[in-house]
Amino acid sequence: MKTENVFQITNLNLHYGTKQALFDIAMEIPKNQVTALIGPSGCGKSTLLRSLNRMNDLIDNCHVDGLVQYENDDIYDKNYDVINLRTRVGMVFQKPNPFPMSIFDNIAYGPRCQGVKDKKTLNEIVKNALVNSALYDEVKDRLKEAATSLSGGQQQRLCIARAIAMSPEVILMDEPTSALDPIATAKIEELIQELKKDYTIVIVTHNMQQAARISDNTAFFLMGELIEYDKTDLIFSQPSKKQTEDYITGRFG
Amino acid sequence: MTYRNQFDKELEELKISLIHMGDMVIKHINEGFQSFLSLDSSLAQSIIEKDKLVNEQEYKIEKECMRIILREQPVAKDLRLITAVLKMITDLERIGDHAADISKMTIFMENTHHHFETKQAGLITKACAKMISQALESFVNNDIELAYEVIREDDIVDNYFEEIKNAVANAIRSSSIDADYALYLMMVAKYLERIGDHAVNIAEWVIFSITGEHKKLNPI
16 A cells, blocks of 8 residues: 655654653654554653654753654754744644634634735635634634633634644644543544545544544554554554553553 | 453453353254154254243343443454454354254154164264354363364364265165155254354354454465
């Protein structure tokens, strides 16, 4: 099978100060697919996710060795344009984090920062982002209202809309539904299935059923190491490593 | 240390229920064949009635599997185990049906003259019972070698069937067998041969449960 990879990770080692958080990670992230990162707390899955758009740069004593290539470019090269990287590789966090401004302005924020001033263009970007994040029908008559007035599930979809508004190629999601109720979770999961047609999605989740439901590939991490990475169906029916089996069947401890 | 003690206990209980169902059908095959040999129609009738218990046990295990799927959302080897159990009980239920079918032959034969015995008829019954018992043992002990042995043993059952068929054909040619009896005997032999096939299915599900590969799709 020939799939195009957006990320190519080779020998990635990451330290927080003296503590090593990732050990010799090697993996590819295929384009237009959903890749789930699973594993117990502290296994390095969120660290790996954040290393894909260099969010770890914001942590003082974080040190990265090895190679993370995004579309064949080394994103840790000192001349690499990080701002551009984060435009193309968007992120959605565990807790919805709308800016304290209107629904419209939340989504228009990124494009405005990039210099888009034309009202008509902004309107279009906002509408498209809301349609694509399955939020438009619910908020189309209240775009001027505060984003914080939305429900948790709506706020999370707004954050996805905000990421989409930047026309990214990849969306990183760090436990995007862990703070949501089952209905809001189902909406986000359905949305992810829609989004993968246009975007590549990497999602960290503690919800194993969610990983099994929505992802194409699953990577299992344990204590900073990538234990097993394969097609999701295979991971959840026939994992090849005992540690994976123990973890996903709940016999890990 | 594991955090799924309750779940593990439920899986163990599921295996015990399956063994119980297996024991029931093995008993019914032996008794069904006994009723045929001795033309004991009251024994035959009791087996036909007891087949209901096998069906009830199938239903009970099916419900238990669904409850476990609902509550525990099993994955990997647990999911394969539950899937295998759901498939195995279908085969066991069919084996139970065939034991009842053999018993029905006994009742049909009440008015026939039976003076024909083949050693192979006893042997095929024993071989079938052994296959079922070993298939279930292989499941409980995760014994993949034993499961493969069950699959190989089907050739023995098939050979016995051929031998019975030849013996009956010869007896028909020499007019040394009652015509009705010959037909019923062949049907009993065919039911037993089918029972062997169901035991093979069970063994194949055991292999699936252990390896995740189904033997039918990946012949060795």
